Amino acid sequence: MANITLFAQAIGRLPKECIRKIIREEKTDKHSKGYDTWSQFISMMFCQFSGCDSVRDISNGLNSANGNLNHLGICRAPSKSTVAYQNAKRDSGVFRRIFYALLAHFGQQAVWQRTRYRFKMPIKLLDSSTITLTMSLYEWAHYTTRKGGGEDAYIA
Template identity: 55%
Template sequence: MLFCQFAKSQSLRDISNGLRSATGNLNHLAMGKTPSKSTVGYQNQNRSWELFRDYYYVLLESLGQQAHMKRTKFKIRSKIFLLDATTISLCLSLFDWAKYKTKKGAVKMHTLLDYDGHLPAYVNITDGKTADNKGAYDVPLLRGSVIVADRFYNDFSLLNAWDSNGVYFLERHKDNIKFKTLKELELPEKRHQHVLKDEIIELTGNKTKDKYPRKLHRVALWDDKNQQTIEVIANQMSWTANTITELYKARWEVEIFFRDIKQQLHLKSFIGTGQNAVMIQIWTALITILILKALKTQAEHAWYLSNLVAFIGLNLFVKVGLHSWLDNPFAKEQPPPNKNIQGVLF
C-alpha cells in the first residue's frame, strides 16, 4: 500500500505488476514472493484498517519528533493544535456505504493537526454527512493546550466542554451571535494596525448564554488579502490581540496539509470499493506523508514536498544510500576522460 502511494498505482493490477517488475529488489523487504492481485484485494477486504491506524500513531511517536519544522513562535507555552475537516469525494454507485448526498458519496476526515510538525495528532474518519462540530466531540483533549478552529466549530456546547476540561480555544465566530461588551481594551497606537477591536464580551442569546455562561475575549481584525473583517473569540483573557490574530493565521497550515495529502498522494481514486479498503488507503496515505515530512526535515537539501514525492517515486528501487541521496540528490558532473594518455611529443 505504501508502494501504491509512492507509485500512484490506479488498480490492484498496477500494484502487483509494479512490485513484480522489481522482484530482485524486494529482498530487503523480506518479500520472497510478489503479492498477486487477488492477494492484495483479499488483504484490503479482510485485514482490519485499525492496524494501519495504530501503526501510524506508533510511527508518529518516533518520526513525529524528527518532522518538527521551523514555525512562528508564540509567546505562549501551551501546545497548539489546528482543527479542521476535509471531505473526500466518492462515487455513490460504487461506494454505496458512503452516504453523503442523493447522488454523491463521501467520507469526512476530521483532523487535529499538531502545529509543531504539521502532522495529524488525531484523525477521526466519518461519513460525509457528519457535521464538523459533531465530529469534534471525539477529539481527545490535552489539558492546557490550544485548539484553533474555523467558524464551523462555533458550537457553544462544544466550547463549554473544552473550557471545562482546561482547553484553550480560538475560533472565528458567526456573524449572528448576540453579545454585550463588558470591557473594551485599548489598541496599540503605532503597531498592529490590522486589529480593529479588542474587547471582553458575554453572550446574551437565550440558548447560547445557557450553553456558554463564561466571558469571552473577542478580537476583530482586517484581512487585507481578502479585503474582509474577521471576528474571532477565545477563552484566554491574557493574550494580546496580536497574539490572537497570529494564532488564527496559523490555522491556514491545516488547509495546506489537506492540499498536500490530496495533491501529492493517492487519494483521488481508490483501488477498493469496500469501507475497509478505503480506510486502509487513507491511513497509508497518512503514514506516507509522515515519512515524507520526516525525510524532508532531516535532509540538507531544500526539498519541496512535491519534488520529494516525485523523486522518490522515480528512484523507489534504486540501490543508493537514502540519507546521502536526500542531502545531495544531483550528482556532480564528472570531467571528460583525458584522451591524451601519452604525452604529446611534437
C-alpha cells in the first residue's frame, strides 16, 4: 500500500496547468536557475502545511523528503539562502493571481461537491475554560497572589 501524505494529496488536487499558465504569463521564471516559481509555490505550501517558522525549517523539511520531491515537481530541495533570496526578489503578483485562480477553481467545486458525513455515535465537544473570580468572595479560588480563578469543564 502506498504511503501518500496529506501534503502530497493537497498538491495532487491543484490545477497544475492553470498555475503553469499564470507563471508563463507573468514571466517570473525568465532568469531562474533551478528554483522556479513552481518550486517556490510548493515550498510555501509546505511551509503552511508543516507550520514552519523560518527558511531553515523549510529547507530542512524539504531535504528530509528528498526522495519524494520529484512527485511534487521539484528536482531538489532548495537551500536556505535560495528560499530567502527568492522570497525577497520574486514578484508576489504571480502568487496573488495563483491564489485567486485556486479560489475560483475550488470555490466552484465546494458548492457542487459538499460531502455529508454521518457519524455512528454522537459527537461530544469538550470545553475547559478558566473563569476569573473575585478573590474576596471565593477563598478557594487563589491560584496566584494577584488573581483568582476556577476551571470549568463542559461536555456538550
